[in-house]
Amino acid sequence: MKTSILNLLLLVSIFISCNNQDDFFNPNAERIPPVINVPTNFADPNLNEQAKDLYQRLINTTQKGIAFGQQQPFGTGNNFPVTNQLENDFFEVAGDYPAIAGFDLELIGLQPDTDSNVAFLLDEFIDQFTAAIKKAHENGSIITISWHHTNPRGFGTPNDGSFNNVVKGFLEGGEFREVYIRRLARAARLLNKLVDANGNSIPVLFRPWHEMNGDFFFWGEGFRTTQEYIQLWQDTIQILSEDFNVHNLLYVYAPNFVASRSEYLRNYPGDQFVDVLGIDVYDFRNRRFLTTALKNLEIVENISIEKNKLFALTETGLTNVVQNTWFTESLYKAIRASSISYVMLWRNDMTTFFHTPFLGHPAESNFKEFLEKEEILLSSDIL
Template sequence: MKKSILILLLFTISIFSSCNDEDDLFDINAVRTPPNITTPNNFADPNLNQQAKDLYDRLLDLTQRGISFGQQQPFGTGNNFPVPNQLDEDFFQVTGDYPAIVGFDLELIGLQPEVESPNVSILDVFINRFTEAIVEAHENGSIITISWHLVNPNSTNLGGDGSFNNVVSRMLEGGDFRQNYLSSLARAARLLNNLVDSQGNPIPVLFRPWHEMNGDFFFWGEGYRTTEEYIQLWKDTIRILSEDFNVHNLLYVYAPNLVSSPSEYLRNYPGDEFVDMLGVDVYDFRNGNFLSSALRNLQIVEDIATDKNMLFALTETGLENVVENNWWTQSLYRAIRSSSITYTMIWRNDMTTFFHAPFLGHPSEDNFKEFLDNETILLSNDIL
């Protein structure tokens, strides 16, 4: 009996201890004081166009004002997706405003056939529809970010069968997947160079390729290639897009998955001259660690970014299906309220079984609005 009481006591102490550790990380009195980051002398793309340079300066200003809030694909991918012609713009319906940051991904461009049917290129139709969505987001006042979940040239499987092994090395110069990689870049370039607003100006993009490289869920992740191979892939991507395909509207964002130390964050870092902005992805996996993980990771990245005179962001976050009704104010806001991040972005809404922003009638809707009402959180109308 005494032994049982002792075990219970030790368990209780450990629970309170872990809670106190998290509470120690969260300082209710902390004030958001972003450092004065300055415009770099050089960007990753030496021939970066003026629109992208202007975006960087705009981000510098916005960072001092607050945290721009965004969502992946909030336009036409609502909770009824992918039912044709029945798409809801959940974010706008709930908030009456557009996100300050809107995310897109280039994954599907790799799956479009080149064939014409009958006299129309299916790839061109896809690129034009993709372009229209980005132009719409841009015209609505949102800043555009694009990631790239490149389809594995070795297999369409999602790993676990050895198909991820050595893909990156085979994409580098002399590898048997080199032509596939170059063709993928050519497709991406066609789309990126197609991004022009109604005034005929190029639309600048925060480009986030090869992200979460410290995880093991993509073929460019840890264990499937060497650090040197990853860095070469990153450098090749910039050089080929800018030099061979004249893509000059991209600010390059380096964004690992959550890390435990500065050394892990920088393990695959290609160098200051090849990166324009830093980021990190931290999701809530309902294990009780989100707040502490987010606070630690944001501090790690903020220290590195300040030292390097760079902006940084919480590039992906969210709680799948928002199963905690007060998650917005009690978890996400507490994690970011005093951080110097430029922006944060939740993932997309696909359907009622997979979403990251509440749709009309969802029980977290009011808490979401309360979160957005904080003067620190900026939406599209706040950044115009």
């Protein structure tokens, strides 16, 4: 009996130790970013000068600190009429604009080509979308765009078969090839309209087909082959740049959190087709965020050094910020010694779905304390 009790106590001790995230955090670690050189070749061989300048700007910024931002921080994350919608809450709390401002092309695939009862016509949607990006650019934010591509089979689920072979259908000769080309053409119309007040192209960190190692998107694991994913990625670059003359995009490869280097590189389309490395790591309230983030950032940092590429924590957050000290005790500990160029939290839609505190939220003061850390850079810090 005594032996059984001792064994039980030992197991409990091991469990507690393994779940103590601070065991993996080194408070003495220093942030010493390696010097990354501007590549001689980009994913788009005809990349314009503004996008090349953005890469150099990110190199310089990384030596200074970590550019901090959020997905759709200017009230554009929720297009539906709700009474508790959050707008401009980032600036209201931070007193500055984010260094990184994220946008998403998801709705571009749902816009009609002709009049209908849908909320926005395509041209009106593009005008609204580009106006928001131009405003963010004028406020000093670096622009990143993701694309939660809608399934041409409709709003199915991973378990009903509707995700199977959609990627194959997007490839040459596939049943959805025309849909895919048409959507890229729409995206190109939008991306080519990103021009500032001086007539200069607005450069974009473009993050398509992200979190491909998960099983929750139709381009994820189990719904296509690795080679089909790689071909889709390469086709996207080729069609946008060669067929539609889009030359303001730096391409960001960003899996969901991984367990190993090999998992990170499993779907990697090749050095010549990627400009920036990324990783998405969220806090799912399972007491593993800090450990997972530290390990993943270490994996990606090692790869980025080998490949002479910048890297970033491209998505993160704790939905509804249910831990009031999360920004200083979890996020800051995860990134403070990392050489990431930037970190981006997910969006705020309404008071029932958000990732940064709004005025009066219990975590507001902790968020401000996080933003005051020397390593954390906002828009005014990267000008």
